Amino acid sequence: xxxxxxxxxxxxxxxxxxxxxxxxxxxxxxxxxxxxxxxxxxxxxxxxxxxxxxxxxxxxxxxxxxxxxxxxxxxxxxxxxxxxxxxxxxxxxxxxxxxxxxxxxxxxxxxxxxxxxxxxxxxxxxxxxxxxxxxxxxxxxxxxxxxxxxxxxxxxxxxxxxxxxxxxxxxxxxxxxxxxxxxxxxxxxxxxxxxxxxxxxxxxxxxxxxxxxxxxxxxxxxxxxxxxxxxxxxxxxxxxxxxxx
Amino acid sequence: xxxxxxxxxxxxxxxxxxxxxxxxxxxxxxxxxxxxxxxxxxxxxxxxxxxxxxxxxxxxxxxxxxxxxxxxxxxxxxxxxxxxxxxxxxxxxxxxxxxxxxxxxxxxxxxxxxxxxxxxxxxxxxxxxxxxxxxxxxxxxxxxxxxxxxxxxxxxxxxxxxxxxxxxxxxxxxxxxxxxxxxxxxxxxxxxxxxxxxxxxxxxxxxxxxxxxxxxxxxxxxxxxxxxxxxxxxxxxxxxxxxxxxxxxxxxxxxxxxxxxxxxxxxxxxxxxxxxxxxxxxxxxxxxxxxxxxxxxxxxxxxxxxxxxxxxxxxxxxxxxxxxxxxx
Numbered sequence: 124x125x126x127x128x129x130x131x132x133x134x135x136x137x138x139x140x141x142x143x144x145x146x147x148x149x150x151x152x153x154x155x156x157x158x159x160x161x162x163x164x165x166x167x168x169x170x171x172x173x174x175x176x177x178x179x180x181x182x183x184x185x186x187x188x189x190x191x192x193x194x195x196x197x198x199x200x201x202x203x204x205x206x207x208x209x210x211x212x213x214x215x216x217x218x219x220x221x222x223x224x225x226x227x228x229x230x231x232x233x234x235x236x237x238x239x240x241x242x243x244x245x246x247x248x249x250x251x252x253x254x255x256x257x258x259x260x261x262x263x264x265x266x267x268x269x270x271x272x273x274x275x276x277x278x279x280x281x282x283x284x285x286x287x288x289x290x291x292x293x294x295x296x297x298x299x300x301x302x303x304x305x306x307x308x309x310x311x312x313x314x315x316x317x318x319x320x321x322x323x324x325x326x327x328x329x330x331x332x333x334x335x336x337x338x339x340x341x342x343x344x345x346x347x348x349x350x351x352x353x354x355x356x357x358x359x360x361x362x363x364x365x366x367x368x
Numbered sequence: 369x370x371x372x373x374x375x376x377x378x379x380x381x382x383x384x385x386x387x388x389x390x391x392x393x394x395x396x397x398x399x400x401x402x403x404x405x406x407x408x409x410x411x412x413x414x415x416x417x418x419x420x421x422x423x424x425x426x427x428x429x430x431x432x433x434x435x436x437x438x439x440x441x442x443x444x445x446x447x448x449x450x451x452x453x454x455x456x457x458x459x460x461x462x463x464x465x466x467x468x469x470x471x472x473x474x475x476x477x478x479x480x481x482x483x484x485x486x487x488x489x490x491x492x493x494x495x496x497x498x499x500x501x502x503x504x505x506x507x508x509x510x511x512x513x514x515x516x517x518x519x520x521x522x523x524x525x526x527x528x529x530x531x532x533x534x535x536x537x538x539x540x541x542x543x544x545x546x547x548x549x550x551x552x553x554x555x556x557x558x559x560x561x562x563x564x565x566x567x568x569x570x571x572x573x574x575x576x577x578x579x580x581x582x583x584x585x586x587x588x589x590x591x592x593x594x595x596x597x598x599x600x601x602x603x604x605x606x607x608x609x610x611x612x613x614x615x616x617x618x619x620x621x622x623x624x625x626x627x628x629x630x631x632x633x634x635x636x637x638x639x640x641x642x643x644x645x646x647x648x649x650x651x652x653x654x655x656x657x658x659x660x661x662x663x664x665x666x667x668x669x670x671x672x673x674x675x676x677x678x679x680x681x682x683x684x685x686x687x688x689x690x691x692x693x694x695x696x
Contacts, residue, residue, distance in 0.1 A: 159611075166696045167696075185592070188592050191606050192606045193608070194606075194608050195606045195607050195608025195609075196606055197603070197605050197606055198603070198604045200603070201601040203598055203599070203601060220598075258430055260427055260428065260430060260598070261429070261430070263427075263598045263599070264429045264597070264598040267597065267598040318380060321376055321377070321380065
């Protein structure tokens with residue numbers, strides 16, 4: 124029976140080694156938990172919740188919302204403000220969306236932005252679209268979506284995932300959309316897969332080696348893969364491949 | 369040969385041209401329009417959405433080319449259905465896309481809409497609303513009750529009820545199409561439901577006139593795809609799932625998973641064998657199995673055969689918990 128004046132004896136923490144052991148044990152538990160969070164998060168998503176952006180997996184807002192519901196990530200006090208700015212080309216605007224994200228007792232502030240100059244919305248073959256041709260609601264919505272993705276991935280520690288992790292989570296990566304503009308006519312985009320194959324066929328016909336192709340693309344266009352060839356450069360690159368240039 | 373042979377580059381260029389042009393054509397159709405009153409086909413379950421839809425019509429997020437293609441296909445399918453049901457069956461569609469309005473007590477138009485048309489039948493005009501949908505959705509809808517299962521389908525119900533109410537019609541038809549065949553679902557005017565929709569619209573109309581918004585309330589099934597989410601900015605409250613680390617429980621679930629196909633096999637075999645021995649009172653199979661059968665009878669109440677008012681007297685609602693187990 125417990126009495127008020129009972130003396131409770133405890134083993135003294137007599138060395139720093141014990142303390143370090145405790146820290147290691149806690150860190151190991153934390154690592155295991157984080158690994159579990161990554162696996163569970165990816166399993167919650169499907170191929171529609173990811174895009175291939177510049178060769179890396181990028182979680183979309185729909186995926187982030189699914190994951191948020193799984194772990195109980197909440198957000199509040201959201202503000203989405205239009206900010207006017209200038210650069211050497213003149214005035215432009217961007218939206219900055221901020222919100223307070225919570226997971227249990229953890230709280231972070233996440234930011235999402237999207238600019239009038241965002242290449243997805245504004246770029247064309249001829250350059251940037253004028254402001255009147257850009258739908259401002261898209262910019263505002265993208266800032267909000269970016270905030271959600273940033274907030275959810277940061278608070279759960281699931282940023283910078285690899286394709287191997289996404290595949291291991293059961294997502295069919297072959298069905299994931301790529302952010303390219305070859306078929307969309309947005310200009311400044313990348314060539315299609317068919318065009319890349321055609322380019323290789325020309326190279327093989329003219330006897331160019333893989334090393335030569337890689338060296339040429341890297342030194343002339345600063346790219347590592349034929350997938351990154353811009354539609355605007357395609358003709359010139361094919362001429363080189365034929366050996367005419 | 370009148371034309372030259374096409375090269376790989378020609379075919380590739382043509383593919384790029386078609387993709388780009390199609391995208392451009394779809395994008396050119398995407399637009400938003402000012403609204404003065406609520407739209408009967410878009411009576412959303414979120415009060416705040418309803419106010420945004422009028423006061424912030426210009427800030428509505430535009431849908432994408434993919435959704436526009438679905439809308440286009442739906443419009444085209446409406447014509448196809450009218451052809452299949454109308455001209456091929458000798459029925460006449462009249463008053464297609466006829467507009468209707470709902471007014472409040474002050475005589476203000478608070479909602480407006482259109483119905484796809486009416487079919488002339490025995491000298492009377494039966495209102496019809498055509499809805500095309502993908503195969504999965506089509507298979508899920510077999511009765512009016514099924515319309516109540518999803519927010520989008522519930523909007524269809526409200527649209528039809530408002531139409532029947534606004535035109536003093538007793539009943540109408542939903543024609544559901546999966547782009548090949550149709551299902552016909554009868555809808556009768558429900559005064560209670562109409563009163564509820566209209567009193568809600570009247571309340572929201574007053575808020576719209578005052579320029580006030582209802583408090584934002586996060587509901588994932590409504591908010592995650594809302595075109596006003598970037599201006600509504602509702603606080604998002606999610607409740608986490610329970611994460612249980614219990615090896616024994618996990619092993620039991622694994623074992624359950626392993627046994628699941630065997631259960632089906634057992635049931636199929638059991639059914640097949642018992643069907644074989646129906647009407648056979650006694651038999652042996654080889655030297656290992658004896659099979660005994662006999663006819664039995666039991667008494668039961670055929671609830672379906674009871675008059676509906678009598679059956680309703682004995683109806684009672686019970687609550688129960690459904691547990692679904694899914695391997696991830």
